Amino acid sequence: MAANSKHGKPLTIEQVAAAAGVSTMTVSRVLRGTDNVAPETREKVKACMDELGYVHNKIAGALAASRGTQIAVIVPTLDSIVFTELLAGIAAGLENTVYQQVIGISEYDKNRELDMVRTMMGWRPAAFILASARHLPKTVQVLQSSLCPIVEVMELVRNPIDICVGLDQRKAGRVMAKHLLDKGYKRFAYLGSDHSIDHAASLRFKGFQNEIKKHAVDFIHKLTVTDQSGISLGRNYMPQLLEQCRDVDVVYFSNDAVAAGAMMHCLAAGIEIPNDIALASFSGLEIASAMPIPITTVRSPRFEMGKLSAERVLARLLGENVTRVTDTGFELIEGASA
Amino acid sequence: MAANSKHGKPLTIEQVAAAAGVSTMTVSRVLRGTDNVAPETREKVKACMDELGYVHNKIAGALAASRGTQIAVIVPTLDSIVFTELLAGIAAGLENTVYQQVIGISEYDKNRELDMVRTMMGWRPAAFILASARHLPKTVQVLQSSLCPIVEVMELVRNPIDICVGLDQRKAGRVMAKHLLDKGYKRFAYLGSDHSIDHAASLRFKGFQNEIKKHAVDFIHKLTVTDQSGISLGRNYMPQLLEQCRDVDVVYFSNDAVAAGAMMHCLAAGIEIPNDIALASFSGLEIASAMPIPITTVRSPRFEMGKLSAERVLARLLGENVTRVTDTGFELIEGASA
């Protein structure tokens, strides 16, 4: 029977030590699985911990060892599968280590990001992983002062604060533009969330635009809105886009959720894809391939990026030398929408 | 200029105190915004903290105060918007308090949930919020020994461990069944993820089934699969369902993502909704209303449940008396799919 803390206060190592007839240090060793403890002693201590229902106090542990086991992760939102898959990747990379991720949401707001960094820093995390590459100068300064590994993930940058794992967003735009040009499309439009919100999307836009400009064409229309990015954005603004420019061949979207929403409108309105209009996008989400007409898109390896970020962090924490910038690449997925 | 820790180790309160010419206690008071500190002293200390780039060490703080400011939240997955909206609600409820949520993912696995609870308990959280109502007995025991507020959210239960905020899942099923019966549907089928995985979905199924049985009908077919719940599940298994029973009027789904996937198949296959077949579901997700034919569904108030959970926790932490069980209700949303 567990005789755990009905006494008001949680148990301490000392009580376990007393019960097992050993010193607190021995219990501490068993707890951390370190050093050499005699197998029988270990078993005895473990039995006592079980019976008493003792739970290791990591607050005291982290203070004494002056290092934590939390990895602070900041993502812009959890509303996009892109970031939840990233988190799943990080979790996978951290599996079977002493480290755990602690998630913060910045809501695409740089000031909030700074607040989050400060708050999390209070818990003295072992490392930071940020799913963005644009920060306030102050944020960078605070991060650097922590002297711990810092990963910027998703977007490839030349001069990361510390470590970068990402893909070349401009190139993703270029590649899609090239693909569409090769297919003979000439009259392009763009629909997406506001570029000041989603920096990666704006880089893709620029990459795309640069490519088509090489062929002496430009977007004949660009509609960006400050609504929350997602299916509804595409569903709600596609009619407006089509009204504003009837002579479009193909629409490029900021991401698959928006493209899916736009396709919903087309299906509802009897607009034929890709005959009346073609659609192309970025992300490689489940929904893109599940649509009645699979969406032509570019898949970003979110899970892999998350896993790699975690691995970089672990390597660094072990004192290993680590590749500072990793281009994870991406994959063009040809659907039937273009 | 910030002269922060280039010295290797992070700054301590002591160094701030020295710089400001006060005791560490005074700095501590400023840090926590408690007690009475002379306004001028406060300003002076704050200025020093800013200049030095000091970040409050919450590990030491939590240890000394023997109480943490983290709220442990465990959700089954982040792959469903249902849970990310719940988290957003919790975050909203915690806004402008000293508390922050720490998120854990159980992956619908009760053993993992126990592990998570134990791990999180190590950080001595101020409270637990669990987005499920079924736990291992050991999990319940460990939770109870923590003596802190425990909220079970999403599913309404009679005898919660401590506090419950949720909706009556059976009733949600019943209400939809009634709605469909009223519309004259008679031949029902079901498609969803395996009931051993998603307990709430199985309750809705049972509620639905009980209601139709009152009218002397039962599901003519039920297809449950262990694939990960989502759009793909509906998209991939709808053909199989239709093949196995061609004479169905209406299909009830475990949730909107599955229903949306199924509708994708129908659209692709030229099956007319709701004439050839009607679809009905549960969740009230963005995608349900964005489909070319909006899906008839039942909306669960995820955000509100999250917010309320946080509020209950805060009230309890303030020593207030708290309603133990709250039925948040739900809303039938009539689309065009049934």
Add this chain to the structure above:
DNA sequence: TTGAAAGCGCTAACAT
């Protein structure tokens, strides 16, 4: 309004 002393529960570093 401010300060001094005594821990919070654990672990590093050094014995033995």
Add this chain to the structure above:
DNA sequence: ATGTTAGCGCTTTCAA
């Protein structure tokens, strides 16, 4: 293989 000692950086409690 196990124990002893001295903190980790903060807050509590009590005093001034």
